[in-house]
Amino acid sequence: MFYLNAPIFRYEKPQAGRLREHHQFGMECFGGKEPTVEAELINGLMTLLTELGLKNLSVHINSIGCPNCRPTYHEKLKEYLGDRIANMCETCRERFEKNPLRILDCKEEKCKEIVKDAPAIIDCLCDECKSHFERLQSLLSAQGIPFQVDSRIVRGLDYYTKTVFEIIMQSGREGLALCGGGRYDGLVKELGGPDTPAAGFGIGTERILMELKNAQAEPAAPSVTDVYVANLGADMAAPAFTFCQALRKNGVKADCDLAGRSLKAQFKFADKIGAKYVALVGGDEYERGVVKLRNMATKEETELALDTAAEEIGKLSE
Template structure:
């Protein structure tokens, strides 16, 4: 029978061997953010389209080319979210979170969708971990957010990443920079792509972010934004550099970083890897002091970042980072006969309630086939259960690693399995101790 369909272009199937890695990333990132005072928020996977056209910017590649936008059954335009920040800010305003003590610190993991050319590290459906800080004006907030990323990557033991920072000014100083950019790019109207020709009048800063090779080459000679900063933006940027130095977080200044979204002001930054080809930006973010007002809230400064989880996973795999071992099966009970099958099901249910990973046959395999299956799933122990064992109320608990067996009372199977696993701590060391730590701590 032929396969009905294949997965859509630009998407991935995460099978169990990789799903565990993603869960590890998510729990580590969210857990580290919690240490910094961030609470988790979850927002809808789609929003009204105007949220993104107004906040992200109608001259960005995201809005012009990449959004999955459609009309619902009542003709309202909705969009699968291409990034996480706008939805979080909308939720904060709509739910009155800005009326609480500031700064408001939120973290999230969310799927995002962008219709773009797929390549290594770039997908049409992907996942982001991000944080947003609302109501913090000081460069100390910028430094703390960058410190959080630095700590996350340190905990995950990710190496060979470079922090690159820049300032793109504010509404006070950016007009003069825009004028300089317009004057410069006007010399090359015969070489700019059609999209950048439109941007020349509306928002010449976006030309610096164009992916067209010809436009990228022209942009290399464009005026540098740091030469146009006002005193406030320059002081803020210097304050950030001083704080990063105090925290011993190395960085380089890259005046070409503008980020792909219009809401950014002042600080922008990226953590870049050289291990996954052209799409090397693992994390990006910055300050967006006018976004809350654009969404309809009170004047509130803000900043944040997002990490692409698929891209981070690719960097970690390329760098040989270690991931926690999946919890193996503690005990496989192999029943022989109908009565034994019922009792085996009762026993594994009891064991699972006590925090063990326990399995039994549900497909009618022979005893030999069950033993092969137990070996395949890496069961630490097996127990064969037949009429004789049921009558005696006892069975042999077999350690698969070396074949050692111990007769145990079925009514005391839980205690016996605990005892045998604890005996192995001295033999297997901290690895087994870590696996035992995944059990219910109350029961232990």
């Protein structure tokens, strides 16, 4: 499942640089328990951000275990924190009993200093969690995705299990977390649904727009038209229109003139909307029962039989 521009409202006091109301887009995968799910999500996310024009991205991953192994880690962590907790911030002291994992995430300098040497959860994982995490790492390596294991990533939400990840963008010496996600195998059941493994991520739209602006990245506009159908004169507007509809029926993103443009103006328009091909309907070709297809990048032209052309082009664009 994916969602675009979902409005999100923050309940708590928003941190600096965060908006009370913002929009998110994200992907969620339900029903897959294998680490290929996380690999696919991370891959999709990295491809998207890279294609938008963001650079210096890397993936930070961690595993925070499952209900079988996390309690053991909690004990170990609490043991380490022991007397040290007295020197930590109020939030951390509150979390000590309820959710000690979140202490690793604290942004207070004095707390960061203390947790630096805390035991890492990946050393306490059960066999299943350990194997899952190792397999994820091999999948990411095989795809050539730069990643590092970062034991400080726990994500702010308590429902995560096994994998958690963040996409970090290096800007100057600082690494900024752009977005994050993880696996939440217990959440669907906890909310009253069937026992369903799941994983996903979300990104703030405004945040990404801001970073694109900072990076002066200008994403290419997506092409919405594969074939623009041009007519050679007003009497050919109807056959051109019919051919355009036939292309659409065959799954081709097609468009045609609706404004009575001259041929020259139609070509100009086709260029403007980034059409990959222009199909010419009319003239001597039409008499012969063919349509001429011009590749706008190479200027190469081919002739196709008018009555089967839409189907043929449809097969090409599959």
